[in-house]
Amino acid sequence: MPSQAETVIAVNVIGFVLAMLLIWAIVVAGAVFLGLCVYNDARYRQNPNAGLWGVLSGFFSIAALIYLIVTLTTKDQPRRCVRCGNFLPSSYPGYPGYPGYNVPGGEFCPFCGQPAPFLHPAEAELYARRRKRYLILWIGSMILAVVLAVVLAVASAAMSIMAMTPFMAMTPFAY
Numbered sequence: 001m002p003s004q005a006e007t008v009i010a011v012n013v014i015g016f017v018l019a020m021l022l023i024w025a026i027v028v029a030g031a032v033f034l035g036l037c038v039y040n041d042a043r044y045r046q047n048p049n050a051g052l053w054g055v056l057s058g059f060f061s062i063a064a065l066i067y068l069i070v071t072l073t074t075k076d077q078p079r080r081c082v083r084c085g086n087f088l089p090s091s092y093p094g095y096p097g098y099p100g101y102n103v104p105g106g107e108f109c110p111f112c113g114q115p116a117p118f119l120h121p122a123e124a125e126l127y128a129r130r131r132k133r134y135l136i137l138w139i140g141s142m143i144l145a146v147v148l149a150v151v152l153a154v155a156s157a158a159m160s161i162m163a164m165t166p167f168m169a170m171t172p173f174a175y
């Protein structure tokens, strides 16, 4: 039969491990949210490497920072056809914004001839919405993980002090 003290210690250890697992799961979920946020931002900006940036940012948060710096420091590139990837000429109707999407002569890509070479405004709005949603989820999960880690640290310290108290009371130094 385990003593009462042993039971208390076992419960504390199990609680600590479960809390650590919970924090780890939240951090992993946060990494996924960050990757999805970067992916949707890259899709919104018609970055041809959206998938790569998303996956890299999910595995290494530093990649999201590099992506952010690259995106902010890169001048607006000529728009690419979303179907074939060729750069559209600056004389292209509606260049460089979306308003020309339905301008006569702007319905087809001059390279591949496919319709709607621009990202459809509704599609762009969808990516922008998802980007915002995953950004909020990422920030929320990071805050939650930090708060839980602090609570766990404080609880562990309090448990340690409480566990030590009877022993301290038994030593002559306590008097």
Ligand SMILES: [Zn+2]
Binding pocket: 081, 082, 083, 084, 085, 086, 109, 110, 111, 112, 113, 114, 117
């Ligand atoms: Zn094209």
